[in-house]
Amino acid sequence: MTAAETVLAALPDLESDLEDLYTRLHQNPEVSGCETETADLIAERLEGLGFEVQRIGGGVVGVLENGEGRRVLYRADIDALPVKEATGLPYASTKTMEDQDGNVVPVMHACGHDVHITAGIGAASLLAEHRDAWSGTYIALFQPAEETGWGAKGMLEDGLTSKIPTPQVAFGQHVMAAGMIAGEVATRPGPILSTATSLNITVDGKGSHGSMPHLGIDPVVIAAAIVTRLQSVVAREIAPSDFAVLTVGSLQAGSSANIIPAEAVLQLNVRAYSTEIRDQIVEAITRIVRAECEAGRSPQDPDIEVLNEYPLTENDEALTSLVRDAFVAQLGQDRVLEAAPATASEDFSEVPRAFCIPYTYWFLGGFAEGQEQFPNHNPRFAPAIEPTLATGVTAAVTAVLACLAAGE
Missing domain, CATH: 3.30.70.360 (Alpha-Beta Plaits)
Structure with a gap:
């Protein structure tokens, strides 16, 4: 078995806990720059898994050192949007809160960041619990304020590059609606977000x-x-x-x-x-x-x-090829798509650029086949819990272990 297969064999045992975490996050979103309870929850989880945890620029970074090897960073964004939810889900958000300008606004995870957090915690859990399957350093970064374009910069201004081990590669993923279904991933070398x-x-x-x-x-x-x-x-x-x-x-x-x-x-x-x-x-x-x-x-x-x-998100060709091959081996060719460049934008690449390291970023399908799809930021944006969460965890773990196994 590959390292990814060994680690991911335990994923079914985590699924119930991850679904509970996801619905909790979805019901308790926080707008950009105000993600205090979300950050507390993430820090508590990472500390319980044995990560060395720091609060940096409103975000959370957990470092798990596990012997000699490469240093790999995986990033998830954690903020929600000032949108009033209209999904009708039993775990829908009814929350309002003050934003950074003092305005009381409705709040919703209308862009899938609750999926990203849950996938990041799931990957951290599996990697922490199965350290015998890999060697190196895993850096779990949970970033605030992506929706305003200031989150990554805020963490960097608060000394991110001097406070954590320097990673050698970085990864990120995002739930998308158009052209994909839950259970699929899509990536490409070169520009992937504008x-x-x-x-x-x-x-x-x-x-x-x-x-x-x-x-x-x-x-x-x-x-x-x-x-x-x-x-x-x-x-x-x-x-x-x-x-x-x-x-x-x-x-x-x-x-x-x-x-x-x-x-x-x-x-x-x-x-x-x-x-x-x-x-x-x-x-x-x-x-x-x-x-x-x-x-x-x-x-x-x-x-x-x-x-x-927002910077251009431009995937490194060699790293993307390595990760894509690992996705195909783990998920199967039919679940790994060639992504078209999206016109949306992200601040994810600010972090790997600051470290001068290669990165790759991929899309994650979020809507089940036959389910009515709504675009990100829509009040009815409601990813299917499964297989979206399981695929997000699988993709994160697979990418990380492809690099940890690849050597220097």
Whole structure:
């Protein structure tokens, strides 16, 4: 038997406990930056398994040293979303809580992070209980605030790279709906998740009575011109062979039909499979916004603020090949798919980039065959507990042991 087969033979004995953990997490979600109870639960579990546990930047890291060998890091994100759950499940979240801005919001694990936590705890449990099957160091990292793009950076700013053994490879996974069913995994070398940037743009005008527009400077007109002009960026400045998206997701100005407001605020989102293309689009946005403000006689330069940035998730080719072969051996060829690059974004790669190590990231099917699928972040997003959890644990353990068994 392979090391993975030996360790995973004990998975059926854990399934009931993992299902209980999953439903507990699902019923008790916490929004980004406020994951205190979730982190406490994770730390308690890891400590009980014999891990050396640290709280770093709002997250939890457990280190399990088991003799000579490679050092492997597996990361799971732990935050939930300000979404009101509408699944109708007996273990649905009815929770509300204050977010970091002091707003009371409904909270739901609408992106599968409860699956990721449970799979991470399951993998940690099996590896801790079967140390005779492997040698090396396993690092279980549970990261906060993925949904806001600040979680990985927060852990790094709190000294992550100096507080744990330097890993040699890193792994992550994510539940996805489209194109997959529970029990399947999908991966690919190269770009697998897009890079993204969100911008907040404030355009200044001069307020006036709606009947006296000549005495004011209308920021609504300027903002409308900006929105129209931005539609040409991807169509006319990016090569047709390259992927890029530029979305104006919000335009807010004024509160009355007969008042010309003093400002307009736009929020934009940019995505690409290349950091260079993303930066090219951001430069084009800056150029167009400034030009339209000048053309519209805005009394001052626009304020262009970066709300968040997500790096490109680009899988290492050799490591992905190694892990994919291990998945096929463990799960079977029919359950290991070739992933298409997704337009969603993640901050997972911030950690391996900080350590200058290769990484690979894969997708996990979450909906049973025949089950109605809802996309991530939807109020009715409800992965099938099994075989989703078992597959998530299996994939994590298989990837980790493929590297621990591969030697230096």
